[in-house]
Amino acid sequence: GESVGLHLPTLSVQEGDNSIINCAYSNSASDYFIWYKQESGKGPQFIIDIRSNMDKRQGQRVTVLLNKTVKHLSLQIAATQPGDSAVYFCAENGNAGGTSYGKLTFGQGTILTVHP
């Protein structure tokens, strides 16, 4: 079936470094992608999103890149801080519209650890 997956399960960086978290998706019908941050014992927290008609979107310290040719999504975090330590998930909404509108498919997750 269709799935969203991640290349790297763990990532350790030093405070101040830039972090890049990758995600591969297989549903070619996906038209909307979201990155979530999940801290221990909490629910997923929205970070940034991107539509399929874009290839880059920037937020505060974060940038999402979308490569539809190879079905690849990445999250870049600039000047990573200890507070960024969490599990990061990509998610896609491959069936926008109809009865599946709002249903998200999540990747496995990447554990980001930021060392002071």
Added chain:
Amino acid sequence: NAGVMQNPRHLVRRRGQEARLRCSPMKGHSHVYWYRQLPEEGLKFMVYLQKENIIDESGMPKERFSAEFPKEGPSILRIQQVVRGDSAAYFCASSPPLGGANYGYTFGSGTRLTVV
């Protein structure tokens, strides 16, 4: 404006008992989604509901699981005759009337169910 409220935060049930998980959506949100998260995995879609209506239950197990979102009160995820494999974190999300992940999709903090 309170976020998505889930209770209880932690629930322990013996095998064969029933588990009831509650979710109160954000104010103004009329769409509710339930997800299950096993340890070290991403969230898996279970069901999408609007008031008094199940829109998409393609992720719900065929037996023992049911969900409702009545006209008044919270959404309820009910698991009958729980087994150890039901142990997981269950997250609820809500969105405004436009629906879908593209519009203010917000997660609660989850209910952690442990079956002993």
